[in-house]
Amino acid sequence: MIEQEIKNDKKGGIECRDYLVSGEKFKLIPASEFDILKTQPVPANLDFYYQSEDYISHTDSAKSITDRIYQLVKGYMLNQKLNWIEKLKSPGKILDVGAGTGDFLLKAKKRGWKVSGIEPNKSARKLALLKDLNLQADLSKVGTEKFDVICLWHVLEHIPNLEEEISNFKALLKKDGILVIAVPNFKSHDAEYYEEFWAAYDVPRHLWHFSQKGINNLFSQFDLNLISTKALIFDAYYVSLLSEKNKTGSSNYLKAIYRGWISNWKAKESSEYSSLVYFFKN
Structure with a gap:
């Protein structure tokens, strides 16, 4: 369903660069109904884009x-x-x-x-x-x-066959089991500030990009009930640090700390933190 939305969308999308491995450019194409973005094109050999000593996870x-x-x-x-x-x-x-x-x-x-x-x-x-x-x-x-x-x-954004895999995860959950999903939030202040330099876009390793509305729309298809949402407040600082390097070519620790603090401060009212953890009950 999401793939069909993307094919029918005529918007140009955001253009981002792979700063980790290849230097190639990719577009983020909206899947409008879901409030989810998808990286395009998807490389045939995704393994190549993970081959870096700097891929810390x-x-x-x-x-x-x-x-x-x-x-x-x-x-x-x-x-x-x-x-x-x-x-x-x-x-x-x-x-x-x-x-x-x-x-x-x-x-x-x-x-x-x-x-x-x-x-x-x-x-x-x-x-x-x-x-x-x-x-x-x-x-x-x-x-x-x-x-x-x-x-x-921080795994869902890497999965090519998104809806199929969510269905598989649900099948492996016990009754009343909990599915925990942590993903970046492209509606956060740090995403809006850094735009195409925002490190959490991380193309093409991140194939999908989520908002809170997008996550809710996606998981509601699988009868998984959202019972709690938590903020990963440190992500705003770390992502801002990497984004500064993407934007300027050097790490600016003081500015990254400031931008991360601003993002978290604004999120206290908006709830749009840099990364969010969603807890779904089966």
Whole structure:
């Protein structure tokens, strides 16, 4: 349905550049009814665009100042994410889709969860294995096991066959199970300020770009009920830092902190935070 909306849309869309790997330009085409954007064209070989040492979610790197900031905030947020989940569900079976190097699952395991994870990237899976986490390459390896919680932390935007995969996630949830979706929000102030330089567009790795309305419209098709929304307030600072580099060619820490603070301050009234976590009940 979303694909058909895109084909029928005549708007030009925003033009963005891949700042991580190729330097190529891509367009963000509106799917108007859903308030969702899609990256076009979609490269035939998406794996190529993940082949960078700077793609930090596939590494445990702490080489640069930016890397160290990322890892420090990530460590704090692992506990916060589980606290949010455990207010809705007692520890049971949890599946992390796009588990990266496994740190979220490792923390969940220590807190009493029975953990499973999916991670397509071979290098990330190897790093997770060093933490005694055996991640699977794709969802087909999970079988018919049912889960109390399924998490996608900044993963939904990477999935090509979006509606098919959401249907698969729903099928793997237990009755009253929780689906956790964290995605960037292109209606945030930092997105509006940085425009085509906004790092969370991250074309072409991010195939989809969501607003709150878009997420609600999309998931309402699957009878998944939105029960809570949380803000990832640190994302505004990190995304602003990367966006500054995209825009000016250098990291401007003071300006990035200021822009991130402004974005979060404005979001207190608008609720349009840089990234949001949506909790859906099956």
